[in-house]
Amino acid sequence: DGGITQSPKYLFRKEGQNVTLSCEQNLNHDAMYWYRQDPGQGLRLIYYSQIVNDFQKGDIAEGYSVSREKKESFPLTVTSAQKNPTAFYLCASSIQGGTQYFGPGTRLTVL
Amino acid sequence: GQQLNQSPQSMFIQEGEDVSMNCTSSSIFNTWLWYKQDPGEGPVLLIALYKAGELTSNGRLTAQFGITRKDSFLNISASIPSDVGIYFCAGQLRGDTDKLIFGTGTRLQVFP
Numbered sequence: 622d623g624g625i626t627q628s629p630k631y632l633f634r635k636e637g638q639n640v641t642l643s644c645e646q647n648l649n650h651d652a653m654y655w656y657r658q659d660p661g662q663g664l665r666l667i668y669y670s671q672i673v674n675d676f677q678k679g680d681i682a683e684g685y686s687v688s689r690e691k692k693e694s695f696p697l698t699v700t701s702a703q704k705n706p707t708a709f710y711l712c713a714s715s716i717q718g719g720t721q722y723f724g725p726g727t728r729l730t731v732l
Numbered sequence: 733g734q735q736l737n738q739s740p741q742s743m744f745i746q747e748g749e750d751v752s753m754n755c756t757s758s759s760i761f762n763t764w765l766w767y768k769q770d771p772g773e774g775p776v777l778l779i780a781l782y783k784a785g786e787l788t789s790n791g792r793l794t795a796q797f798g799i800t801r802k803d804s805f806l807n808i809s810a811s812i813p814s815d816v817g818i819y820f821c822a823g824q825l826r827g828d829t830d831k832l833i834f835g836t837g838t839r840l841q842v843f844p
Contacts, residue, residue: 625774627774652830654830661837662735662837663735663736663820663834663835663836663837664775664820664822664832664834665735665834666832669830669831671830679831709772711774711775713774717830718830720763720765720777720780721822722777723767723775723776724774725773728772
């Protein structure tokens with residue numbers, strides 16, 4: 622089946638630890654995105670990548686890092702520098718300039 | 733980061749009623765999208781609009797791309813319990829082909 626997968630669904634982390642969220646797609650999409658969603662708010666763009674080995678900062682990139690070594694994969698690392706990391710993280714992908722399709726999300730909780 | 737003005741924030745309606753929500757922006761968009769999000773899940777695309785004035789339907793859902801390119805609305809007719817969720821609009825800026833700006837969402841609750 623074609624689609625976007627994110628793992629894990631729920632993630633718990635101790636304060637001060639880095640953690641990496643996985644996003645994989647088999648839709649052959651060139652572009653991939655990471656968003657953060659907080660309760661009662663819309664989605665805010667963290668990072669996006671339009672092509673392999675290239676990515677750009679979104680509106681709230683501080684405290685996050687990404688890599689795009691393969692077309693299918695766009696992992697997001699939440700570093701200890703992120704002041705308030707507890708949130709719902711959503712990955713999306715699209716063809717260039719096309720409609721974005723979302724994965725099921727990862728809920729990160731910092732203990 | 734910029735977010736769209738989406739209203740209303742929440743709606744509590746009875747099954748069978750029609751629903752209307754809208755988004756406005758100070759920026760001109762070349763694409764408007766409407767998504768629905770169920771609790772704990774990713775948003776699912778409902779309708780995509782690509783031309784000013786375009787009116788598009790998807791079953792009981794109808795959405796329009798405003799003439800000024802700065803607004804869009806979504807109507808749901810004859811609501812049913814499975815319409816419950818959060819509805820988001822999203823606009824794609826002219827000249828910025830991939831980035832989306834999201835509204836803050838409309839939370840819809842449907843009572844039998």
